[in-house]
Amino acid sequence: MVYFILKRIVQSVFVMAAVAFLAFSLFRFVGDPVTQMTGVETSVEDQERLRDELGLNDPFVYQFVRFTHEMVLGDFGFSYRTRQPVANMIADRIPATLELGVVALIISLMVGVPAGVYTALNSRGVMTQTILMTTLVGVSIPTFVIGIMLIFIFGVQLGWLPTFGRGGTVHIGNWQSSLFTIDGWRALLLPAITLGVYQLTLTMRLVRAEMMEVMRSDYIRFGMARGVPMRSLYYKHALKNTLVPVITIVGLQFGGVIAFSIVTESVFQWPGLGLLFLESIRFVDIPVMGVYLVVIAFFFVLVNLVVDLLYVAIDPRLRIRDVHDGLPEKI
Amino acid sequence: MLSIKGLTVKFPSRFGDFTAIEDVHMTIKPGEIHGLVGESGAGKSTVGAAVIGLLQSPGYVAGGTISLGETDLQSLTFAQAHELRGDRISMIFQDPQTSLNPLMTIEDQLIETIQAHSDVSEATARKQAVDLLEEIGIQDASARIKAYPHQFSGGMRQRVVIALAICTDPDLIIADEPTTALDVAVQSQVLDLIQRLAQERQIAFMLITHDIGVIAQVADRVTVMRNGHVMESGETAQVLGTPKNAYTISLIDAVPPLDRKIDRFHVPKEDGIASAQGNMAERWLLEGQRHDLTGLSVENLTVAFEGPRTSLFCKPPTYVALNDVSLNIKPGSIMGLVGESGSGKSTLAKVITGLVTPQKGVMNLGGAALPAGKSRSRHHLSRQLVQMVFQDPYSSLNSRHRVGDILAETLWFYGFIKDPTERKNMAASMLSLVGMPPDAITKYPHQFSGGQRQRIAVARALLARPRFLICDEPTSALDVSIQAEILNLLKDLQAKFGLTILFISHNLAVVRQMADDTAVLRNGKIEEVNNTEALYENPQHEYTKSLLAQTPVMPPSWGA
Numbered sequence: 001m002v003y004f005i006l007k008r009i010v011q012s013v014f015v016m017a018a019v020a021f022l023a024f025s026l027f028r029f030v031g032d033p034v035t036q037m038t039g040v041e042t043s044v045e046d047q048e049r050l051r052d053e054l055g056l057n058d059p060f061v062y063q064f065v066r067f068t069h070e071m072v073l074g075d076f077g078f079s080y081r082t083r084q085p086v087a088n089m090i091a092d093r094i095p096a097t098l099e100l101g102v103v104a105l106i107i108s109l110m111v112g113v114p115a116g117v118y119t120a121l122n123s124r125g126v127m128t129q130t131i132l133m134t135t136l137v138g139v140s141i142p143t144f145v146i147g148i149m150l151i152f153i154f155g156v157q158l159g160w161l162p163t164f165g166r167g168g169t170v171h172i173g174n175w176q177s178s179l180f181t182i183d184g185w186r187a188l189l190l191p192a193i194t195l196g197v198y199q200l201t202l203t204m205r206l207v208r209a210e211m212m213e214v215m216r217s218d219y220i221r222f223g224m225a226r227g228v229p230m231r232s233l234y235y236k237h238a239l240k241n242t243l244v245p246v247i248t249i250v251g252l253q254f255g256g257v258i259a260f261s262i263v264t265e266s267v268f269q270w271p272g273l274g275l276l277f278l279e280s281i282r283f284v285d286i287p288v289m290g291v292y293l294v295v296i297a298f299f300f301v302l303v304n305l306v307v308d309l310l311y312v313a314i315d316p317r318l319r320i321r322d323v324h325d326g327l328p329e330k331i
Numbered sequence: 332m333l334s335i336k337g338l339t340v341k342f343p344s345r346f347g348d349f350t351a352i353e354d355v356h357m358t359i360k361p362g363e364i365h366g367l368v369g370e371s372g373a374g375k376s377t378v379g380a381a382v383i384g385l386l387q388s389p390g391y392v393a394g395g396t397i398s399l400g401e402t403d404l405q406s407l408t409f410a411q412a413h414e415l416r417g418d419r420i421s422m423i424f425q426d427p428q429t430s431l432n433p434l435m436t437i438e439d440q441l442i443e444t445i446q447a448h449s450d451v452s453e454a455t456a457r458k459q460a461v462d463l464l465e466e467i468g469i470q471d472a473s474a475r476i477k478a479y480p481h482q483f484s485g486g487m488r489q490r491v492v493i494a495l496a497i498c499t500d501p502d503l504i505i506a507d508e509p510t511t512a513l514d515v516a517v518q519s520q521v522l523d524l525i526q527r528l529a530q531e532r533q534i535a536f537m538l539i540t541h542d543i544g545v546i547a548q549v550a551d552r553v554t555v556m557r558n559g560h561v562m563e564s565g566e567t568a569q570v571l572g573t574p575k576n577a578y579t580i581s582l583i584d585a586v587p588p589l590d591r592k593i594d595r596f597h598v599p600k601e602d603g604i605a606s607a608q609g610n611m612a613e614r615w616l617l618e619g620q621r622h623d624l625t626g627l628s629v630e631n632l633t634v635a636f637e638g639p640r641t642s643l644f645c646k647p648p649t650y651v652a653l654n655d656v657s658l659n660i661k662p663g664s665i666m667g668l669v670g671e672s673g674s675g676k677s678t679l680a681k682v683i684t685g686l687v688t689p690q691k692g693v694m695n696l697g698g699a700a701l702p703a704g705k706s707r708s709r710h711h712l713s714r715q716l717v718q719m720v721f722q723d724p725y726s727s728l729n730s731r732h733r734v735g736d737i738l739a740e741t742l743w744f745y746g747f748i749k750d751p752t753e754r755k756n757m758a759a760s761m762l763s764l765v766g767m768p769p770d771a772i773t774k775y776p777h778q779f780s781g782g783q784r785q786r787i788a789v790a791r792a793l794l795a796r797p798r799f800l801i802c803d804e805p806t807s808a809l810d811v812s813i814q815a816e817i818l819n820l821l822k823d824l825q826a827k828f829g830l831t832i833l834f835i836s837h838n839l840a841v842v843r844q845m846a847d848d849t850a851v852l853r854n855g856k857i858e859e860v861n862n863t864e865a866l867y868e869n870p871q872h873e874y875t876k877s878l879l880a881q882t883p884v885m886p887p888s889w890g891a
Binding site: 217218219221222223224225226227228229230232236237240241314315316317 | 383385413414415416417418420421422424426429430431432433434435443444447448479481492495496499505
């Protein structure tokens with residue numbers, strides 16, 4: 001068990017190193033940082049002096065090591081555009097994106113899992129066919145169209161919900177949260193639904209497919225044969241077995257939700273990481289882009305680690321260590 | 332107590348209703364073990380599923396009555412029937428690996444089942460569960476009950492399954508192939524347990540199996556089924572000893588006897604292997620015998636695998652699959668290799684074919700040293716001379732290739748025949764040699780039955796012009812009558828082409844019919860090697876004796 005976690009952490013370090021290298025290459029090879037920073041009137045000597053001061057004349061490997069070292073220490077450099085430390089810019093934007101992503105995830109799970117179970121247990125019902133059809137339409141429409149449609153219906157026509165921004169926010173330490181005001185929730189709802197629709201459909205279809213598979217398995221049939229109450233069979237036996245593969249996909253998807261919230265954030269002018277990234281691209285703000293890359297990779301790695309741990313929590317067959325602590329493996 | 336009258340089950344399909352079983356009559360008294368025997372597709376399991384009310388959708392009972400005591404099972408609503416399941420009827424499934432929920436402890440599963448049918452507290456239910464496990468032969472039950480299913484071995488797991496089935500004190504248990512997935516030693520223990528429960532608790536058992544030996548050993552009465560119809564029914568000794576129905580007779584004939592060797596199995600309709608179309612392949616094979624009879628010897632083979640890693644700092648424990656194995660297979664003979672699952676039978680086959688590299692030991696094929704594992708080059712002659720027939724004909728043929736392509740590939744690969752049309756002809760001819768219609772070359776593997784597929788697999792092996800054939804459980808996935816045909820075929824081919832065969836099986840009776848010499852393998856060690864007749868008549872080793880004693884057979888007095 002411990003060995004397993006350590007192994008995963010070591011793997012993660014390698015992944016992060018590779019991503020850091022990519023981010024560094026972006027810095028180093030996409031355009032010349034000195035010409036980006038200085039105007040036309042800066043003399044060649046001054047440029048050369050700046051280059052020297054910034055250490056851009058040092059060997060490549062040395063520069064990369066320094067870059068990684070500073071990253072680890074939390075020093076992400078300065079933005080070309082705003083002249084602020086990138087670390088602060090990212091830290092300001094992370095709460096918005098995380099809250100949006102988590103709420104989208106919760107919506108998709110709260111609707112997707114029950115809908116998946118329902119459609120699996122009543123696989124031929126009219127309701128099931130309706131749900132499947134609707135969600136199929138749901139995934140086929142691009143995210144931005146869904147966003148715009150929601151804005152049009154709930155924001156413009158009905159005027160129930162705001163169409164952009166985060167609404168009222170509360171500061172808790174450095175964390176700017178919109179989860180503690182009604183206004184904040186009203187602003188959060190539309191973008192979260194937009195972002196969660198795809199994930200919802202995927203979760204539902206996955207739960208449905210897995211659940212139908214599990215319901216055909218021998219242990220469920222054996223449970224039926226010995227008269228275990230149907231409620232327990234569905235929700236205790238079958239659902240838990242369904243969750244093992246579902247968690248993997250949902251976990252991977254969550255990384256994706258955080259990373260690709262760009263479209264939703266841009267439609268709703270949501271001040272999160274995605275919007276920051278878009279702005280940075282527009283101004284060729286390479287330091288921000290590089291750090292964004294690293295932060296997103298870090299999320300992916302973290303989520304995958306959590307998924308692995310959840311696996312072990314759910315499936316006793318993976319807890320090899322326990323077996324050897326207590327009982328012999330086979331008797 | 333259980334009485335089935337005129338039971339008919341149909342499965343609706345696009346092409347009209349398919350009748351799975353028709354007009355089945357059966358009664359089972361309390362404490363009686365009623366065997367239900369037949370080959371695959373006979374409808375045995377459908378009878379069991381109909382009784383317990385769990386027919387696979389869309390099947391339905393089209394006629395007849397099933398009653399348990401005074402209760403008419405047909406008239407119950409789903410809720411009533413579900414209430415009755417477990418309480419009065421329960422079931423044991425074939426594979427203990429898959430019939431327990433892997434994510435729940437044994438304790439939770441037992442307590443849940445007990446509480447579903449009787450109004451007892453959790454503590455009482457737990458006590459009942461522990462007592463039951465003790466009774467069923469699980470030692471230290473109060474600690475073991477906290478374990479998950481994967482922490483039990485196969486036999487123990489089947490005991491847990493039985494405990495789950497009887498924990499609510501049912502009147503009738505439907506046991507669907509309860510010992511098929513188990514080794515003989517475990518099988519005999521589980522059968523003993525079933526017998527004991529029938530006597531002590533007066534539970535009626537419907538024992539569904541394809542194994543006539545099992546029926547002969549434990550069943551009081553037996554019903555023989557074929558294609559959904561009852562062929563014969565009565566006292567076990569009478570039905571198996573003096574069968575009246577033609578099908579029962581042929582079924583019993585196809586069962587390989589353990590106590591004597593017979594030359595050929597009686598098979599109702601057998602296509603002789605030397606049909607005109609097969610002549611070409613036969614001549615081709617005979618002229619390809621550049622090499623004389625090829626024996627094989629292995630000396631001091633040791634294979635160890637790394638086990639699962641348990642700690643960061645120590646090396647993972649090794650699992651010894653083969654321990655100092657030496658074996659000499661005489662040229663042109665059949666060597667039988669028997670042993671329980673996990674004894675290393677298949678590992679030995681893999682070492683010989685070069686798929687696994689042994690840590691120690693040397694091999695010798697037909698007088699020349701045989702390099703082990705990766706040091707054997709891709710073009711080494713042995714890769715052509717040694718061929719394999721696998722256990723599962725469903726997964727050993729590429730389902731996306733036509734049979735003709737599967738067979739011709741071998742000819743192309745070894746460069747035997749350059750012309751594609753000739754390759755096709757040779758493949759067709761080889762198919763008729765193994766008793767298949769030559770037009771099979773244009774079809775896909777899924778269009779054939781298990782027995783036919785195994786013939787295709789044999790044809791594929793022969794097209795490499797092998798001198799040494801490894802048959803790894805070639806008939807254990809097949810029905811007895813099909814098994815008899817395949818074994819006859821292998822014997823004929825061996826005699827005709829002078830093949831040397833390593834015949835791996837867990838079925839001692841089959842090995843006795845096939846092998847000239849037999850080796851008994853246990854935990855990676857060879858316990859005994861001898862001439863087959865000598866070994867079966869006069870086993871030297873305790874383990875061999877116990878294997879022979881535990882194999883279920885018909886009592887010789889019934890004289891089949």
